Amino acid sequence: MGKKELKVAFLLALRSLQRGGRSSVILTILIVGMCFTNMIFLPAMFNGIGQSITKQVVDYEVGNVLVSPQSGDQYVTDLGATLDLINGMPGVDRATPHYSKGATLKYRQRVLGVSVRAISPNDEKYVSPLYTKMIGGSYLGDGDTGEVIIGKPVAGDASIRQEDEFQPSLGGVRVGDSITIEYGNGYTKDYRVKGIYYTGWSQADSTVYVTWTDMEQVEGKPLDFADYITVKAKPGYSEKFIKDELQQYGVSQKVQTTSDLLSKSLGRALQSFAIINTVSLIVSIIITTVVLFIVITIKTLNSRKQIGILKAIGVDKEVIMHNYGFQVIILAVLGIILGIIIASMLAVYMAYHPIVTPEWSATLYITPMDLVINSLILFVAAIIAGYVPAWQVSREDIQTAMRA
Amino acid sequence: MIEIENLRKTYHMGTVEVKALDGVDLEIEKGEFLGIMGPSGSGKTTLLHMLGLLDLPTSGKIIIDGMDISLLTDYEKTMFRLYKLGYVFQDYALVPDLTVMENVSLPAMLRKDRTEDQYRNDTNDILQKIGLYDRRDHLPRELSGGQQQRVSLARAMVNKPDILFADEPCANLDTENSRIVLDLFREINESVHQTIVMVSHEDWHKDYFHRIVRLRDGKIVSDGINGSKAS
Numbered sequence: 001m002g003k004k005e006l007k008v009a010f011l012l013a014l015r016s017l018q019r020g021g022r023s024s025v026i027l028t029i030l031i032v033g034m035c036f037t038n039m040i041f042l043p044a045m046f047n048g049i050g051q052s053i054t055k056q057v058v059d060y061e062v063g064n065v066l067v068s069p070q071s072g073d074q075y076v077t078d079l080g081a082t083l084d085l086i087n088g089m090p091g092v093d094r095a096t097p098h099y100s101k102g103a104t105l106k107y108r109q110r111v112l113g114v115s116v117r118a119i120s121p122n123d124e125k126y127v128s129p130l131y132t133k134m135i136g137g138s139y140l141g142d143g144d145t146g147e148v149i150i151g152k153p154v155a156g157d158a159s160i161r162q163e164d165e166f167q168p169s170l171g172g173v174r175v176g177d178s179i180t181i182e183y184g185n186g187y188t189k190d191y192r193v194k195g196i197y198y199t200g201w202s203q204a205d206s207t208v209y210v211t212w213t214d215m216e217q218v219e220g221k222p223l224d225f226a227d228y229i230t231v232k233a234k235p236g237y238s239e240k241f242i243k244d245e246l247q248q249y250g251v252s253q254k255v256q257t258t259s260d261l262l263s264k265s266l267g268r269a270l271q272s273f274a275i276i277n278t279v280s281l282i283v284s285i286i287i288t289t290v291v292l293f294i295v296i297t298i299k300t301l302n303s304r305k306q307i308g309i310l311k312a313i314g315v316d317k318e319v320i321m322h323n324y325g326f327q328v329i330i331l332a333v334l335g336i337i338l339g340i341i342i343a344s345m346l347a348v349y350m351a352y353h354p355i356v357t358p359e360w361s362a363t364l365y366i367t368p369m370d371l372v373i374n375s376l377i378l379f380v381a382a383i384i385a386g387y388v389p390a391w392q393v394s395r396e397d398i399q400t401a402m403r404a
Numbered sequence: 405m406i407e408i409e410n411l412r413k414t415y416h417m418g419t420v421e422v423k424a425l426d427g428v429d430l431e432i433e434k435g436e437f438l439g440i441m442g443p444s445g446s447g448k449t450t451l452l453h454m455l456g457l458l459d460l461p462t463s464g465k466i467i468i469d470g471m472d473i474s475l476l477t478d479y480e481k482t483m484f485r486l487y488k489l490g491y492v493f494q495d496y497a498l499v500p501d502l503t504v505m506e507n508v509s510l511p512a513m514l515r516k517d518r519t520e521d522q523y524r525n526d527t528n529d530i531l532q533k534i535g536l537y538d539r540r541d542h543l544p545r546e547l548s549g550g551q552q553q554r555v556s557l558a559r560a561m562v563n564k565p566d567i568l569f570a571d572e573p574c575a576n577l578d579t580e581n582s583r584i585v586l587d588l589f590r591e592i593n594e595s596v597h598q599t600i601v602m603v604s605h606e607d608w609h610k611d612y613f614h615r616i617v618r619l620r621d622g623k624i625v626s627d628g629i630n631g632s633k634a635s
Contacts, residue, residue: 007511009507012499019501019543107614299617309497312458313559316479398458 001318009319013326016299023333028295030295032335032378033342035288039374040343040366042280046273047365048350053266058205058361059257063127064239065246066261067095067253075225076253086229089245094126097226099215105154105208106180107170110162114154116208118183118215118223127232127332130197130204131366137175137195144211147194148179151205155196166358167206181208187218200361230251281374285381292331292385296324300393307393308401317394321387327387329379336375343371406432406455406567406599411464413450413622424450425461426622432567435597437590439613441604447622448603449571455601456569457481469566486514490560492570496552498544498559504531505540508558515563523562528607530558534588557588568592570602574609586612595597 017025058064067086069076076082079097100120108378121140125131131139136207140149156169173179175193188291191210199205216223233242239257246255300307307320347364354363393401413425425447432438440448446509453459454466457473466473468488476484484492498507505527512523531537534554536547553573560568570589574582590612593600602613608618618626 002516004514004516008510011513012502015499015501015506300568305497306499309493310491310499311482312456312485314482314489314493314563315510315514316482319514399453402458 001135001322005316005319008315009322010326012319012323013330016323017327017330019350022297022349024295028115028291028331029334031291031340032288032332032382033338035284036339036374036378037292037342037346038085039281039378040286040370041346041364043273043277044343044347044364044366044370045355045362046277047183047370048359048362050088050266050273051365052354052360052362054258054262056201057197057206057262059129060199060201061230062094062228062256062258062261064233065231065242066256066258067229067231067246067251068256069228070252073253075227076229077225079224079226079229082251082253083229085249085251086231086246087248089242091234091242091245093232094123095229095231096120096123096127097212097225097229099143099212099223100207101215102184102220103208104182105170106182107173107177110156110169110171112154112168114206114208116148116183116210116215118210118212120212127230130199130209132193133197133199136196137193138209139195139197139363140209142211143213144194145214145217146189146191147211147214148181148191148192149195149197149209150179151207152196152198153202153205154208155193162202183218185218187220189218200356202359210232268281279302281377285377288332288335288378289381289385292328292382296328296386297389299327300389304393304396304401305403308398308403311398311401321390324390324393325383325387328382328390332379332382332386336378339378340371340375357387405434405469406430406601407465407467408432408455409465409467411451411454411466412462413447413454413459414462423466423622425454428464428619428622428624430617430624430627431603432599433583434599435593437593437600437602437612437614439602439610439616439618441607441610441616442619442625446619448605448619450622451619452569452571452601452603455567456489457485458491462567486511487563488566490565490568492553492556492560492568492573494547494572494575496544496556496576498552498555500544503541503543504536504547504555507544507555509564511559512562526562526564527558528590530562534558548581550577550584553577553581553585554588557585561592564596565598567599567601570600572603572605574604574606582606582609 067076083095083097086092096119100115103116104113120142122142135152140147150173153167155168155173156165156171158172162171170179173193175196177193178190179193180188180190212223231242233239239259243255243257279377310320311317343366347366354361408428408430411425411428415422415424421495429452436608440451441449454461473481473484499510502510508531509523512518512526528537531540534557536551536554539547539551544555547555574585577585587608589600589602592598615629617624
């Protein structure tokens with residue numbers, strides 16, 4: 001098959017698409033484009049959910065690396081020395097401890113069970129963007145006592161009746177209001193609400209934050225232990241690097257990266273997503289293949305006489321076959337381009353209008369590699385779908401074709 | 405030169421056996437303008453299809469320029485049609501999505517011995533010769549029947565084939581357009597001594613032929629030089 005033959009095949013293909021049925025060409029491109037969008041959309045949505053959960057876990061729960069007690073221990077002990085050690089390591093931006101205690105909140109007639117989390121507010125700023133999520137009042141300072149910040153769902157909305165609430169709340173606490181916290185150890189104290197925040201991550205939003213100093217009052221002793229330490233890596237340093245480094249430098253606690261943690265907790269969910277993605281991908285490929293197969297089959301059946309004539313005037317069957325092959329390639333390429341445009345527009349739209357649930361918010365997460373891989377898959381499927389009927393009809397003898 | 409030896413073609417239509425050609429022997433000299441005539445169903449088109457390598461005989465031999473065409477592979481037959489033969493169909497058989505220019509140049513584009521400039525020049529020359537150069541960018545559906553048949557003739561001629569086959573090329577044309585087309589055939593035959601084999605059932609066409617072979621029931625019933633060759 002030489003250059004001249006390919007040139008003739010391409011000319012025949014191009015003219016057939018240009019001057020043949022325009023509506024069928026447009027519809028075919030639309031179907032391929034929609035199938036491509038379908039191939040991209042679901043996996044991108046699941047990736048977006050995964051990315052969203054990962055980001056929120058990193059931002060509000062564990063940072064990049066979590067240092068937690070060894071099994072059998074309740075707390076990370078010798079906290080001051082451990083924090084100094086971790087903070088002194090290259091690649092570590094900041095390490096900050098968390099200590100939580102079960103408590104009951106009381107506000108007017110409302111009573112709500114929550115977890116009160118003690119933090120070092122200034123260090124926390126390096127690890128978590130919580131301080132940027134204040135929707136009322138202000139964030140805690142290191143020296144604050146008698147003040148708390150609470151999540152929007154905990155504060156509640158005074159305009160919603162208690163029986164209509166999606167989740168229990170304090171029924172409309174505002175900044176400056178006083179709430180009573182009764183801790184599990186019996187310690188009770190009135191706190192002023194310094195700020196109300198909203199992160200979109202339900203676990204963070206249903207927590208109440210107090211300063212480390214305040215929690216020391218609750219415990220009645222200096223807190224040189226914590227539930228865990230969250231560690232933020234400097235840009236350019238991988239979680240794995242930090243983990244290895246912590247273990248090398250003698251941090252005796254359990255050290256896990258976010259990926260380690262998520263692979264355990266989200267592993268099954270991600271497996272389910274992968275199954276759905278695969279099913280969706282296969283369905284899209286089958287639809288595209290069948291549509292293109294039907295389109296090219298109809299084209300070849302309608303053009304059998306023309307195929308016979310082309311052979312009769314000395315056009316080789318391979319030229320005829322590549323003519324239909326080129327047609328399907330052009331249709332597939334245009335369909336894929338349309339699909340990329342639609343998927344990109346959806347991604348942009350969803351970046352501004354993410355899907356928000358009480359648990360997470362998600363946008364479409366599309367990487368260039370996703371586009372390339374899906375394009376190649378669809379392209380190969382299209383070529384198979386086009387060449388099979390073209391090959392069949394090009395083998396027909398001239399007389400049979402011309403009599404059609 | 406074309407030599408045909410004891411050519412037979414039998415079609416099976418269910419249990420019925422139809423002998424379309426029943427032992428045809430014929431020699432066609434180079435430069436001849438041969439007319440194959442006969443009533444409908446006499447085997448004219450079948451014979452032309454065999455000669456044009458569009459169909460296979462049941463038995464017998466066709467030798468063109470010393471080459472037994474039954475020995476050619478499928479690809480060799482395609483190349484033989486491309487380089488050696490031209491074919492004009494009764495219903496013009498143009499590619500509807502190609503312009504006049506593209507239709508005519510299509511076989512020439514595939515020739516390995518032609519550059520792009522050469523086939524463009526050849527196409528332009530032949531379009532000027534048939535008087536359709538001004539309509540080169542039109543699609544076949546924008547032309548009259550006579551014009552389409554002239555395009556079909558131009559396509560068959562663009563590669564300057566040794567032999568031109570024409571299967572009732574005037575069957576769908578009125579008398580005036582038929583004369584234009586037949587005059588073109590005669591001009592080509594006389595100017596380049598091209599062998600032309602034309603099937604026709606119109607009696608007045610015989611004036612154009614050097615020699616007329618008449619078929620009936622798949623057999624040659626007469627073969628003679630045309631005494632009243634048109635001047």
